[in-house]
Amino acid sequence: MYNNGDFARWRRHPWHGMAAHPGDDKGVVTGFIESLPGDTIKYELDKDSGYLMIDRAQRTTAAPPCLYGFIPRTYCAENVAARCAGTEEADGDPLDICVYSERDINRTDIILQAKVLGGIQMIDGGEADDKIIAVLDGDNVWGDIEDLAEMPSIIVERLQHYFSTYKQVPGKNPNINVDVVYGRDQALEVIAAAQADYDHHYGHLHA
Template sequence: MIPSFKAHPWHGISAGENAPEVVNVFVEIVPTDTIKYEVDKETGYLKVDRPQKFSNIIPALYGFIPRTYCEEEVKNLAVATGAADVTEGDHDPLDICVLSSHNITSGNILMEAIPIGGFQMIDKGEADDKIIAVLVEDQVYGHIRDISELPKAEINRLLHYFLSYKNLPTEPAKVKIDLVYGADHAKKVILASQKDYTDNYAK
């Protein structure tokens, strides 16, 4: 029987049969977007979060891994790696950036990606990790298996975006990134976020 409803992109789709080696990604934003979109947690529809106020445009495909959540396990992992000022997870699905050489023009799509590393971002005391991944079978990025294989300029471009996208010229910086980690730790973060999801939503 063909289902007569659309699966919720956060709760109704798995993280992937081979997660954390290969994960499903729900893409919310693409590099050409001047509006920040995000999934409405209640309905599952993509909604306008806010217009981008300045020239900081996301340099990669951006979304989340389904059936993940950032709370105690993700926070504890951040503390274990030296984050002294983190008090909780950010209570959202785990964010992920996917590098691809293809010109994907709109979000609201699913894709498979290979995690290669990530950024341990702390946003006002909240653990808000950003996983970095590559599109499966991408002609330019698809062979990469660890963030150390990326050009330094590519990493710096991603770092600059996340360190500046919430900032206003008249306010102090709201976020910091103390750790850039590789594929092994990225997989630990994904597993921690899956446990946080199970603990909060699969009871």
């Protein structure tokens, strides 16, 4: 479907065309932003073209509490699922990332550098769907924080509430669990597992 020539001639594909880490520091990752705080339309990367598409208009009033996107060259498959007790599969998408910044960032379809703080182990319909939590690297307010434990607890609480309710509609209760929260070290292990899954399934694109 893809070849290296495509990447060289055209705009880099947000998922395949850039590295997960912008440099040698494994605690800083590249984030591609799909959605903004307050969005009631769910935007998602079209995996073939690399452009953002409208996945769906949310049926409820749920809206992400922060910047939301994914880490390039990651994929949630067998290695990610193996880290999540009670699951045998992952959601088959790039690894999601939630990014906080003191300043408003009011556009999507951008890349940024984010410092990893931790994550939420989300299980959606029996599939592992981890959410990495990070802050904008060098942020004037949040930039000195090193671990999720240093963030106000309400930050994690709001994320848990959003991800546990954003698929709810009257009469239906989605099978979602977001009880497990982890810090920086485990988040880096999840990212490494998602990179290993990407290399296994899509490494041929970069041969």
